[in-house]
Amino acid sequence: MSARRAGAALALVLALAACGTPEQPKAAPAPVPSSVPVTVPFKGLRPTSVKIHKIGAESSLLAVAVKPDGSISVPSVHTPMQAAWYKLSPVPGDVGPAIVLGHVDGDKKPGIFYKLKDLVPGDEVDVDRSDGRKLKFVVDRVTQVPKDTFPREAVYGNSDKPELRLITCGGAFDHAEHSYQDNIVVYAKLADA
Template sequence: MTVRRAGAALALVLALAGCGTAEPPKAAAPAPAPASVPVTVPFKGLRPTSVKIPKIGAESSLLAVAVKPDGSISVPSVRTPMQAAWYKLSPVPGDVGPAIVLGHVDGDKKPGIFFKLKDLAPGDEVDIDRSDGRKLKFVVDRVTQVPKDTFPRDAVYGNSAKPELRLITCGGAFDHAEHSYKDNIVVYANLADA
């Protein structure tokens, strides 16, 4: 499967996850993922271990998450809104392609790790450490706020010829009926000196 097809599934599950407003429902028992849930190269151990964004004071270890059998994304608990996660079916940061890092905008009535993500601007830096000891610096290219129902799947998850990073959280107005924010904040960044 391509990163693009995995990205389409992630876009759907991000909308369902609520980005820090409600915890996804728990499956009764583990089951194999349905055939309709696309996957990419399996996770083999190399992973990012932390993210740090100096401009907004964000720093977190990174959990590795994927798509649950019910099709929703396994995100960190809203009870720990300062915990960020790497979508392990995307490339490892520093490898070719768009690596995906997710974080809550808020949760448990507190700001989340990506509460100020919308304040980033081109030229700002994002540091990622990996389990192989590499310390990577990404430079923000652009920041967008997009409605969830028109999420730019190809721009966010489309294959690329160089190492890239996407930081994603919720934003915009809060829809109380859906218990979710109406938009996503997406930060696009490139590996420095790549």
């Protein structure tokens, strides 16, 4: 599947999925309860871990996909320190934007990407892969965007080089909607690519 097709399939669900309390847009189906397994074991080439030394974030990576109801599988909010890779996006290090998501919080505790908003251009993100490659990505930019104007093309659009997108929730928490109002998106490029 091309990065553009994968991005289009994901665009309506991912913008809200990587949050402490996942919510879908009003037009999309409600999320499946977190007791549903995240995914079956992924046997292909995949990223195995993500590390961001500056913010003390380190996690193995689950491989997740969009479920038949249109929502995306995400790690349980009861395990907020677990990050995930969207397996219909490129494998980090391959051409295109690889998507990694994580909770900002969950179960009244900080999540794996709690400090994602603190990254700045030049910060480094390490990703290990199942083939033994150890990759270094360099942050290009960090944005905070309202969920209703999520920059789909910028996040999921094709690129001619290996890139990485890290996504979590941010901004104010809307207690009535049980969701954060914004997303934090980190754009990074493979070092020396």
